[in-house]
Amino acid sequence: MSIRRRRSALYVPASHARAVEKTRTLPCDVVILDLEDAVAPEAKVQAREQVAAALRAGGFGQRELVVRVNGLDTAWGAADLDAVIAAAPAAILVPKIARRADLRPYEQRLAAMPGVALWAMIETARSIFHVEEIAAAALEGPLTVLVAGTNDLAKEACCRLDGARQPLLGALAQIVLGARAYGLAVLDGVFNALDDHDGLVVQCRQGRDFGFDGKTLIHPAQIEPCNAVFTPDAAETETARRIVAAFAAPENAGKGVLRVDGQMVERLHLLQAQRTLAMAGLDTV
Secondary structure, eight states, X not given: OOOOXXXXXXXXXXXXXXXXXXXXXXXXXXXXXXXXXXXXXXXXHHHHHHHHHHHHHOOOXXXXXXXXXXXXXXXXXXXXXXXXXXXXXXEEEEOOOOSGGGGHHHHHHHTTOTTSXXXXXXXXXXXXXXXXXXXXXXGTSSEEEEEEOHHHHHHHHTOOOOTTOGGXXXXXXXXXXXXXXXXXXXXXXXXXXXXXXXXXXXXXXXXXXXXXXXXXXXXXXXXXXXXXXXXXXXXHHXXXXXXXXXXXXXXXXXXXXXXXXXXXXXXXXXXXXXXXXXXXXXXXX
């Protein structure tokens, strides 16, 4: 079973060369080089060139390297895709996906680069009503991850967000369920209050409890608290080890239900245990 850890996914303005360089030493699981929201129009072309150069230079270690491009409906989107795909990042993150059809042009562009995955932002009101059909694109294309764009969702909904995100809880649940229905990973939206450490931790816990694999971040100081929340603790890890070991025992081959530490566990609990070990950075077999 292969599950990649994506506890912390840091957005980095692609126009900020020093920030891009710094990510090579940060403890985030994912680096998202951002050509979209974080880059002013007059800096788009230079940022694109810097991203291509950074991808060619490498040096990001085990961090998953993703580029958020401008949409194909903008003046920069097509050139972004051409430059970035040629440099072969781990994935392309595409913005403002509202329905299944919005993904097809990106899938067509990626067809010649099977090693590059497709990630989709779920950040419009329409996307929440179409999240299942968007996620179903994974059945026939390179889509692997959904990313919640909570700032844009709040803007479209005209709602006021605090740390509890009460107005968006239904939308967050829809995003997680849509992703899981088709075997996709799913990342939570950003936390905007840079100086509110406690608030960040609370929101990370909320996202973890909702079922998100990790959280998108906007500042390096948010990485370690986020990693801590999304990493299973010692008790969870030990329980998961026992479940995996029980199902792996020769005498239990083929069994669907076992007794482990006084609890009845099923195959579905085995899958959960394997995911727990993967999120802890441990072997799942």
